[in-house]
Amino acid sequence: MGELRREPIVRRWVVITTENPKGPSDYxxxxxxxxxxxxGEPCPFCRxxxxxxxxxxxxxxxxxxxxxxxxxxxxxxxxxIEGDFDRRAEGMYDLMGxxxxxxxVVEAPDHPPSFATMDPPxxxxxxxxxxxxxxxLERDPRIHQMLILKNYPGIFNRHPHSHLLxxxxxxxxxxxxxxGTLDYYQRKERCIFCDIVREELSARKRVVMETxxxxxxxxxxxxxxxxxxxxxxxxxxxxxxxxxEMMGDLSVILQSLFARFxxxxxxxxxxFVVHTSPIQGQFHRDEYHWHVExxxxxxxxxxxxxxxxxxxxxxPPENAAELLRDSG
Amino acid sequence: MGELRREPIVRRWVVITTENPKGPSDYxxxxxxxxxxxxGEPCPFCRxxxxxxxxxxxxxxxxxxxxxxxxxxxxxxxxxIEGDFDRRAEGMYDLMGxxxxxxxVVEAPDHPPSFATMDPPxxxxxxxxxxxxxxxLERDPRIHQMLILKNYPGIFNRHPHSHLLxxxxxxxxxxxxxxGTLDYYQRKERCIFCDIVREELSARKRVVMETxxxxxxxxxxxxxxxxxxxxxxxxxxxxxxxxxEMMGDLSVILQSLFARFxxxxxxxxxxFVVHTSPIQGQFHRDEYHWHVExxxxxxxxxxxxxxxxxxxxxxPPENAAELLRDSG
Numbered sequence: 001m002g003e004l005r006r007e008p009i010v011r012r013w014v015v016i017t018t019e020n021p022k023g024p025s026d027y028x029x030x031x032x033x034x035x036x037x038x039x040g041e042p043c044p045f046c047r048x049x050x051x052x053x054x055x056x057x058x059x060x061x062x063x064x065x066x067x068x069x070x071x072x073x074x075x076x077x078x079x080x081i082e083g084d085f086d087r088r089a090e091g092m093y094d095l096m097g098x099x100x101x102x103x104x105v106v107e108a109p110d111h112p113p114s115f116a117t118m119d120p121p122x123x124x125x126x127x128x129x130x131x132x133x134x135x136x137l138e139r140d141p142r143i144h145q146m147l148i149l150k151n152y153p154g155i156f157n158r159h160p161h162s163h164l165l166x167x168x169x170x171x172x173x174x175x176x177x178x179x180g181t182l183d184y185y186q187r188k189e190r191c192i193f194c195d196i197v198r199e200e201l202s203a204r205k206r207v208v209m210e211t212x213x214x215x216x217x218x219x220x221x222x223x224x225x226x227x228x229x230x231x232x233x234x235x236x237x238x239x240x241x242x243x244x245e246m247m248g249d250l251s252v253i254l255q256s257l258f259a260r261f262x263x264x265x266x267x268x269x270x271x272f273v274v275h276t277s278p279i280q281g282q283f284h285r286d287e288y289h290w291h292v293e294x295x296x297x298x299x300x301x302x303x304x305x306x307x308x309x310x311x312x313x314x315x316p317p318e319n320a321a322e323l324l325r326d327s328g
Numbered sequence: 329m330g331e332l333r334r335e336p337i338v339r340r341w342v343v344i345t346t347e348n349p350k351g352p353s354d355y356x357x358x359x360x361x362x363x364x365x366x367x368g369e370p371c372p373f374c375r376x377x378x379x380x381x382x383x384x385x386x387x388x389x390x391x392x393x394x395x396x397x398x399x400x401x402x403x404x405x406x407x408x409i410e411g412d413f414d415r416r417a418e419g420m421y422d423l424m425g426x427x428x429x430x431x432x433v434v435e436a437p438d439h440p441p442s443f444a445t446m447d448p449p450x451x452x453x454x455x456x457x458x459x460x461x462x463x464x465l466e467r468d469p470r471i472h473q474m475l476i477l478k479n480y481p482g483i484f485n486r487h488p489h490s491h492l493l494x495x496x497x498x499x500x501x502x503x504x505x506x507x508g509t510l511d512y513y514q515r516k517e518r519c520i521f522c523d524i525v526r527e528e529l530s531a532r533k534r535v536v537m538e539t540x541x542x543x544x545x546x547x548x549x550x551x552x553x554x555x556x557x558x559x560x561x562x563x564x565x566x567x568x569x570x571x572x573e574m575m576g577d578l579s580v581i582l583q584s585l586f587a588r589f590x591x592x593x594x595x596x597x598x599x600f601v602v603h604t605s606p607i608q609g610q611f612h613r614d615e616y617h618w619h620v621e622x623x624x625x626x627x628x629x630x631x632x633x634x635x636x637x638x639x640x641x642x643x644p645p646e647n648a649a650e651l652l653r654d655s656g
Contacts, residue, residue, distance in 0.1 A: 005549040009508040009520055014549040015640040022642040024592045024651065027553065027626045078640050091527045093548045149635040165636065173637020180337040192337055199420045220421045221335035221342040225355065264352045273635035295634070298355045306623070307477040307601035308493065309501020312343040312406050314350040323352065 001083055002098040004169065012172045015078045015098050045070075045159035047109035057103060058132050060125045069125040070106040071133055071164070077102035079167055085142075099142055101166040105129050108160055114152050114267070116258035118160075123251035127242070130164065130274065134240035137166045138279045145170045148239075148274035151297075152258075170278045177275065181287040193289030194235050206321045209256065209328065211249040216257060218317035218324070223295075223305070225315035226265070226324065228257060230292040237277035239290045250292075260327045261296060269297040329411055330426040332497065340500045343406045343426050373398075373487035375437035385431060386460050388453045397453040398434040399461055399492070405430035407495055413470075427470055429494040433457050436488055442480050442595070444586035446488075451579035455570070458492065458602065462568035465494045466607045473498045476567075476602035479625075480586075498606045505603065509615040521617030522563050534649045537584065537656065539577040544585060546645035546652070551623075551633075553643035554593070554652065556585060558620040567604035567618040578620075584656060589624060591655045597625040 002017040044052035053072040061068030073081070079100025087096040107126045112118055134146050143166045150162035170178065184192040200206055200217045208216040208228060216230050230253055232246065242250070254272075261268055272294040277284050305311050330345040372380035381400040389396030401409070407428025415424040435454045440446055462474050471494045478490035498506065512520040528534055528545045536544040536556060544558050558581055560574065570578070582600075589596055600622040605612050633639050 007547070007549040007551070008524065009512075010504045011508060012549070012551075013638055014551055015638060016549070016644050017640070017642045018644055021644050021647045022553065023647070026642075027596070027624075028594055090548070091531055092523055093527075147636055149632065167636075167638075171637040173635070176338045176637070180339060184337075195420060196336065203419055219335070220418070221333040221340070221344070223335070223340075223342055225350065266356055268355070271635060293635075296355075304477065307501070307599060307621075308475055308495075309499040309504065310341055310343060310495075312345070314345045314354075316344050316346055316349050319349045319351070 001080055002078060004096050004098045006094040008093055010172075013169050017076075017078070043111070043157065043159050045104070045106045045157060045161060046111070053104075057136070058129055060128060066109060068109065068122065069129045070109075071103050071129050072106065074102040074104050074163070079165060085168070096168075099168050101137055101140075101143070101164070103133060103164040105133075105148075105162045105164055106159065107162065111159055114160065114258055114262070115254050116262040116267075118255060120248075120251040120255050123254050124247050126162070127247045127250060130162075131240050131242055131247075133164055134238075134276075137164075138240065140166070141280065142168055144168055144280050145174060145278050146239075146276060147171075147174070149271065150273075151271045152269060174275060174278065178278070178284060178288060181284065181289075185287040191235055191287055191289050193231060193291065197231060197233055205318045208260075208321050208324045209253065211253065213243075213246045213249040214253055216253055218321040220317060222313050222315075222317040222320065223311035225298060225313055226261065226296050226320045227313075227317070228294045228320075228324070230254075230257070230294070231289065232291070235286075235289055237285055237288045237290060239274050239276035254292075256328060257294065257324075260324050263327045264323055265296065265298065271295055271297060329408055330406060332424050332426045334422040336421055338500075341497050345404075345406070371439070371485065371487050373432070373434045373485060373489060374439070381432075385464070386457055388456060394437060396437065396450065397457045398437075399431050399457050400434065402430040402432050402491070407493060413496070424496075427496050429465055429468075429471070429492070431461060431492040433461075433476075433490045433492055434487065435490065439487055442488065442586055442590070443582050444590040444595075446583060448576075448579040448583050451582050452575050454490070455575045455578060458490075459568050459570055459575070461492055462566075462604075465492075466568065468494070469608065470496055472496055472608055473502055473606050474567075474604060475499075475502070477599065478601075479599045480597060502603060502606065506606070506612060506616060509612065509617075513615040519563055519615055519617050521559060521619065525559060525561055533646045536588075536649050536652045537581065539581065541574045541577040542581055544581055546649040548645060550641050550643075550645040550648065551639035553626060553641055554589065554624050554648045555641075555645070556622045556648075556652065558582075558585070558622070559617065560619070563614075563617055565605035565613050565616045565618060566607075567602050582620075585622065585652075588652050588655045592651055593624065593626065599623055599625060 002015050004013050005016050042049050056070050056072050058071040059067040079098050079102045081101050083097050085096045085099055130148055145167045147165045181192050197215050206218045214230055215233055218228055272292055274292055276290040277288040330343050332341045333344050370377050384398050384400050386399040387395040407426050407430045409429050411425050413424045413427055458476055473495045475493045509520050525543050534546045542558055543561055546556055602620055604618040605616040
């Protein structure tokens with residue numbers, strides 16, 4: 001079991017994993033990344049090695065040729081499906097059990113390198129898995145926020161996969177967005193994300209590409225070089241309400257965007273996250289708007305963001321968008 | 329000139345450097361870090377190469393043997409001392425010139441590797457330089473926040489140095505702390521940092537070391553493995569009010585702490601930041617309390633913080649403090 005501890009000044013929740021705490025030797029080992037791939041051990045996410053993971057919670061394509069996408073509980077989860085919140089104080093501090101769910105979406109049966117080189121129909125299966133797990137998990141009344149995070153390449157395993165997190169609290173990153181959207185809505189009676197879509201379609205300086213359902217653009221105040229957002233053109237608070245047509249569009253966009261990154265920047269490491277409205281209580285139906293935020297992990301300002309709370313970006317989004325447009 | 333652009337949802341300021349924007353080739357080059365050291369070019373921060381930097385703003389030890397610590401304006405500053413705020417809108421967005429100051433504190437005339445192996449008297453000269461520059465820069469009415477950030481090793485140059493930033497806005501990281509301290513003070517009429525000092529001295533589970541002026545501890549909700557804070561034991565909002573005696577204490581602590589990191593974790597990369605009260609208007613005299621936050625750059629949860637707004641820390645601060653105590 002892990003603990004959710006609340007930072008008392010800023011009141012941010014931090015997950016502290018208390019079982020098998022990591023000591024210095026674990027960090028020394030980590031100086032050589034991608035241990036699984038290098039070790040020659042069998043990959044637990046490859047087809048044929050299903051026995052190495054906990055039982056799956058969802059899979060696609062199991063008709064005849066075997067699964068195409070497979071979702072399994074994480075063996076070292078940040079949030080645990082079993083256990084008790086046990087909310088309590090320790091001195092002046094607050095903590096509780098890290099209840100929730102942490103699953104791994106295995107995006108393919110083998111090791112194609114990236115969304116950049118996957119077929120859009122395979123990416124569509126991944127999106128289907130995200131949607132189905134969101135729909136299942138949102139029935140759990142303990143869950144307040146769901147989130148998808150993908151790192152390429154993976155930190156511990158190069159097999160293409162993403163993290164699905166179902167959390168008992170709305171984490172700081174989403175909460176800040178929520179507060180901002182509520183404030184904007186109070187002043188304008190409009191969704192700020194919808195206004196951004198209109199602004200970007202009118203200015204045309206930061207647009208990367210466009211489909212009937214989505215706008216892909218580099219945000220005005222991009223924190224990272226080549227930061228790119230993918231946003232539904234019409235108001236939609238919840239990722240899990242994504243339609244079949246939108247999944248088709250989004251799979252083409254994801255393949256194309258990461259292929260452009262690959263062309264421009266020689267197979268760079270990237271991450272993306274799906275931000276969606278908190279669940280429970282049907283809050284924020286008019287104000288929040290789901291979207292995908294993608295970034296490259298190539299920043300020069302490592303440490304600045306942590307130390308100062310501000311980001312420094314040496315590539316203006318207007319330049320980034322132009323380069324990405326022209327590399328399609 | 330750079331721009332300060334305001335992210336419209338979360339309302340975080342981002343520095344976008346618009347002159348000489350960095351394109352893909354700049355990032356490809358950066359895949360091989362420490363370019364200056366590898367290139368064989370002369371180091372602009374070494375004694376004898378003073379001609380390579382802009383004129384210094386402060387130095388110590390210039391009596392006979394040459395300078396011991398030297399402060400110079402950064403050649404590629406994030407904040408510019410000259411120019412105009414030019415606050416304006418662009419469509420729905422807000423921006424202004426990135427006015428302020430960005431100086432480099434060269435911590436020694438040659439390349440000793442780290443605070444871990446420097447003599448405390450030399451570190452004391454560095455603290456003196458911080459204090460003097462803070463006192464000079466706070467007279468500029470355009471400056472609202474000052475901050476020190478040190479990365480070891482440096483990103484572009486291995487010569488030991490720290491960044492001194494004087495900013496026209498209070499950045500998000502400090503602003504979040506300020507809001508938290510104000511809220512706490514409203515409820516309790518006590519400084520939350522002072523309460524944390526009392527709590528940690530009473531619990532004794534997370535203390536690393538202690539002098540007459542400072543407490544060194546791993547915070548209850550540490551975001552990073554081995555995160556360590558250094559905090560004055562008595563209430564003090566401003567770093568620049570540091571006394572001679574406190575500077576002596578702090579120089580011994582900094583040397584000892586980073587030597588412990590070195591012993592435990594085989595010369596790991598680390599960073600620290602000095603957080604101090606915003607200036608102008610004499611706000612927050614009773615609520616804010618300056619301190620040093622130090623971290624190792626060895627996290628396993630790269631990407632999680634950005635993607636989710638929460639941190640995952642696999643080393644409980646109680647374990648970290650014990651290991652650090654025992655390695656002194």
